[in-house]
Amino acid sequence: MKTRTKLTLAVVAAIALIGLSVLASMLSHGLSARDQPTAIEAVLARSMRLLAMPRSARTAKNPVPLSDEVLSEGRAHFADHCALCHGNDGAGRTGIGQNLYPKAPDMRSDQTQSLSDGEIFYVIKDGIRLTGMPAWGANTAQEDRETWSLVHFIRHLPHITREEIEQMNRLNPRSPRDSAEEDEEMRFLEGEDVPAPTQEHHH
Amino acid sequence: MQRDLAALTVILLLGAFSSIQAHGGGRHVMGTVSAVDASHVEVKTNEGKIVSARLDKETKYFRGNAPATLADVKIGMRIVLHLTVDEDKPTVREARLPAKK
Numbered sequence: 552m553k554t555r556t557k558l559t560l561a562v563v564a565a566i567a568l569i570g571l572s573v574l575a576s577m578l579s580h581g582l583s584a585r586d587q588p589t590a591i592e593a594v595l596a597r598s599m600r601l602l603a604m605p606r607s608a609r610t611a612k613n614p615v616p617l618s619d620e621v622l623s624e625g626r627a628h629f630a631d632h633c634a635l636c637h638g639n640d641g642a643g644r645t646g647i648g649q650n651l652y653p654k655a656p657d658m659r660s661d662q663t664q665s666l667s668d669g670e671i672f673y674v675i676k677d678g679i680r681l682t683g684m685p686a687w688g689a690n691t692a693q694e695d696r697e698t699w700s701l702v703h704f705i706r707h708l709p710h711i712t713r714e715e716i717e718q719m720n721r722l723n724p725r726s727p728r729d730s731a732e733e734d735e736e737m738r739f740l741e742g743e744d745v746p747a748p749t750q751e752h753h754h
Numbered sequence: 755m756q757r758d759l760a761a762l763t764v765i766l767l768l769g770a771f772s773s774i775q776a777h778g779g780g781r782h783v784m785g786t787v788s789a790v791d792a793s794h795v796e797v798k799t800n801e802g803k804i805v806s807a808r809l810d811k812e813t814k815y816f817r818g819n820a821p822a823t824l825a826d827v828k829i830g831m832r833i834v835l836h837l838t839v840d841e842d843k844p845t846v847r848e849a850r851l852p853a854k855k
Contacts, residue, residue, distance in 0.1 A: 642812075644838060646781070646838075649838075736784065740818075740853070742832070745784065745800075
């Protein structure tokens with residue numbers, strides 16, 4: 552048998568083995584989104600993401616100069632669109648973020664902060680398949696500018712202050728129920744007797 | 755005999771279910787501080803239920819809208835807890851206390 556044929560067979564056998572292992576794992580553990588991705592899955596997914604990203608996108612520089620105004624825009628945008636999964640502080644400790652598969656990452660960590668500006672922009676704009684990360688924004692100059700502002704804000708996340716988070720809390724999307732709950736909390740803390748059945752809520 | 759066993763099973767199942775409900779913890783708890791230390795807080799709700807939750811370095815404290823600290827949490831105070839429920843014991847993400855007068 553030729554060396555090339557042997558090599559091809561070895562690769563096919565390795566892929567089949569990995570496939571069988573994944574299948575066996577799925578059959579024995581189910582497909583719960585509560586699990587943590589295995590180290591192999593994480594490495595494969597990151598490698599695929601990197602390979603699938605055009606080089607020009609990876610090396611793109613942020614064309615929006617950093618300023619207080621830009622940071623403020625990015626903060627407001629993040630609070631309105633991203634915080635639901637990522638949390639205002641970017642830690643990903645939200646009900647949705649922690650129950651996705653894979654979990655929403657801690658955006659303050661090196662794993663996110665070591666990505667280039669272009670990579671972060673690409674992930675926001677095009678999303679990541681088979682994860683909870685959607686593609687955001689239309690392909691317009693205005694939307695791109697907003698995304699680059701977000702990149703600046705994501706770079707700022709490791710240094711975010713309590714005051715900024717408080718400000719973002721007021722900008723997070725609220726359902727009528729959330730607003731009613733906030734009002735109820737405030738009345739309770741001011742000393743009112745809030746009706747007993749609403750003392751605890753499960754979401 | 756079989757009927758007694760069935761009744762006992764139902765009672766045990768109901769007991770287990772109500773125990774889970776009681777200890778499951780919510781995302782949002784309002785009540786009065788009944789105990790507090792560096793790592794946990796206990797809150798007695800108006801219904802008389804005790805909810806215990808973990809405090810960690812990520813826990814944020816507020817008096818009204820002003821930042822506060824664990825030292826501001828005193829037994830007998832009204833408190834609102836926002837909890838994460840993804841672990842075995844709920845963890846306090848945010849503890850809100852009445853504003854200073």
